[in-house]
Amino acid sequence: MSNLNRNAYSHNVINVNIQKINVLKLKISILIFLIIVLSCAYLKTYHLQFYNCAIKVMTPTQELYSESGNAIFASLNKELKIVLPIKCESYEVIDNSIVMNSVDNVMVLSPETGVVSQVGKLNHGGKYIKIDFINGISCTIENLVVVGVKNGDIVKKGIEIATIDPNSKVIMKIFSSGGNVNNLQVIKNIVQWTD
Numbered sequence: 001m002s003n004l005n006r007n008a009y010s011h012n013v014i015n016v017n018i019q020k021i022n023v024l025k026l027k028i029s030i031l032i033f034l035i036i037v038l039s040c041a042y043l044k045t046y047h048l049q050f051y052n053c054a055i056k057v058m059t060p061t062q063e064l065y066s067e068s069g070n071a072i073f074a075s076l077n078k079e080l081k082i083v084l085p086i087k088c089e090s091y092e093v094i095d096n097s098i099v100m101n102s103v104d105n106v107m108v109l110s111p112e113t114g115v116v117s118q119v120g121k122l123n124h125g126g127k128y129i130k131i132d133f134i135n136g137i138s139c140t141i142e143n144l145v146v147v148g149v150k151n152g153d154i155v156k157k158g159i160e161i162a163t164i165d166p167n168s169k170v171i172m173k174i175f176s177s178g179g180n181v182n183n184l185q186v187i188k189n190i191v192q193w194t195d
Contacts, residue, residue, distance in 0.1 A: 136177030
C-alpha cells in the first residue's frame with residue numbers, strides 16, 4: 001500500500017471514529033434529556049399538588065382579608081357556625097381539641113369569619129394560627145406547614161389560609177373568653193358546644 005493510500009485510509013478511519021464519537025455524544029445527550037424529563041414528570045405527578053397549594057397560599061389569588069372588617073362582622077349572625085378546617089377521614093374530640101386525620105387534600109380553610117390574632121411555631125416545628133371570632137370565641141389550628149395569613153388579617157369563612165402535609169394530623173382547639181370550651185361535638189362538619 002502506498003503512502004498516499006495509507007494516509008487516505010488513516011484519514012477515513014479517523015473520520016469514522018469522530019463520527020462514532022459524535023453519535024455517542026448525541027445518544028448520551030438524549031439520555032440525559034430523557035432522565036430530566038422523566039424526573040420532572042415524576043415530581044409533577046406526585047408532588048406538584050402540594051407545591052401548587054403552598055404557592056397559592058403564599059401568593060393567594062383570592063382575597064384573604066377585607067379592608068372593611070366591620071362590614072364582615074356586621075353581616076354575621078350572632079350564632080357562630082365553626083366548621084372543620086380540613087377534609088378529614090376521621091376525627092376525635094378530646095377536651096377542647098378536635099384531632100383530625102387529613103386526607104390527600106392539603107388545604108386548610110378558615111373555619112369561620114374572624115381576625116387572625118397569632119401566627120407562630122409549635123415546639124415540634126409545626127406552625128399554628130389563632131383566629132378570634134365574635135362573642136369572645138377563638139380557635140387555634142395546629143400542625144400547619146405553610147401559613148398564608150399574618151397577625152391582624154380579617155379572614156372570611158371558607159378561604160384558604162394554610163397548607164398541611166397530606167395524611168397528617170391537624171388539631172383545632174376552641175376557646176372562649178372564660179377559658180377552654182370542653183364539651184365539643186361535631187355534627188355534620190359543624191363544631192357545637194353548650195355553655
